[in-house]
Amino acid sequence: DAGVTQSPTHLIKTRGQQVTLRCSPKSGHDTVSWYQQALGQGPQFIFQYYEEEERQRGNFPDRFSGHQFPNYSSELNVNALLLGDSALYLCASSLDTGKGEQYFGPGTRLTVT
Amino acid sequence: DAKTTQPTSMDCAEGRAANLPCNHSTISGNEYVYWYRQIHSQGPQYIIHGLKNNETNEMASLIITEDRKSSTLILPHATLRDTAVYYCIATPHSGGGADGLTFGKGTHLIIQP
Numbered sequence: 001d002a003g004v005t006q007s008p009t010h011l012i013k014t015r016g017q018q019v020t021l022r023c024s025p026k027s028g029h030d031t032v033s034w035y036q037q038a039l040g041q042g043p044q045f046i047f048q049y050y051e052e053e054e055r056q057r058g059n060f061p062d063r064f065s066g067h068q069f070p071n072y073s074s075e076l077n078v079n080a081l082l083l084g085d086s087a088l089y090l091c092a093s094s095l096d097t098g099k100g101e102q103y104f105g106p107g108t109r110l111t112v113t
Numbered sequence: 114d115a116k117t118t119q120p121t122s123m124d125c126a127e128g129r130a131a132n133l134p135c136n137h138s139t140i141s142g143n144e145y146v147y148w149y150r151q152i153h154s155q156g157p158q159y160i161i162h163g164l165k166n167n168e169t170n171e172m173a174s175l176i177i178t179e180d181r182k183s184s185t186l187i188l189p190h191a192t193l194r195d196t197a198v199y200y201c202i203a204t205p206h207s208g209g210g211a212d213g214l215t216f217g218k219g220t221h222l223i224i225q226p
Binding site for chain 2: 004033035041042043044045047048056057058090092099100101102103104105106107
């Protein structure tokens with residue numbers, strides 16, 4: 001049973017560019033959440049997708065957007081990259097009818113230069 | 114989500130029980146207490162959660178005080194692989210699903226050989 005997978009593992013972008021990160025949820029899971037983790041900090045909630053709609057959103061600007069596909073996989077898009085967007089981006093999947101636990105992927109390390 | 118307070122760091126000898134405290138004095142009646150841990154360079158890992166009763170699984174035990182204002186995560190026989198940052202999170206469920214999580218800075222648990 002494959003867990004949560006994310007791609008790419010690492011990414012280097014230039015300030016002002018756009019980036020797309022990808023996530024495949026754990027088999028059977030229908031909900032995907034995205035988090036940003038800066039160095040030395042705990043993960044910060046960006047948004048959550050369920051039934052291809054954004055269901056919840058944290059305190060992040062509109063430059064951060066996402067999508068969920070019919071197979072439950074998800075993308076995180078960040079436009080107009082800033083140096084401060086450099087972080088580990090984590091995807092977590094869960095089951096809407098489950099007990100609430102989320103399963104995290106290994107993350108994508110984004111560096112903005 | 115209710116604010117949680119945890120010690121910044123703790124040490125524990127290998128083979129002994131590790132007891133990690135968490136204060137959540139403003140927790141609401143519908144908020145669950147979740148524990149996750151994050152081993153260096155990996156995504157967070159779900160450990161256990163509870164509402165008001167003590168809980169035990171193959172990884173740990175969770176003791177919640179009767180007034181629900183604090184809890185303790187117990188790792189019964191700590192090993193070197195338990196060295197990680199442990200996060201205590203108080204969050205409600207939404208219709209059984211998992212809400213976006215609010216992570217603090219957690220407790221850095223170091224298991225000493």
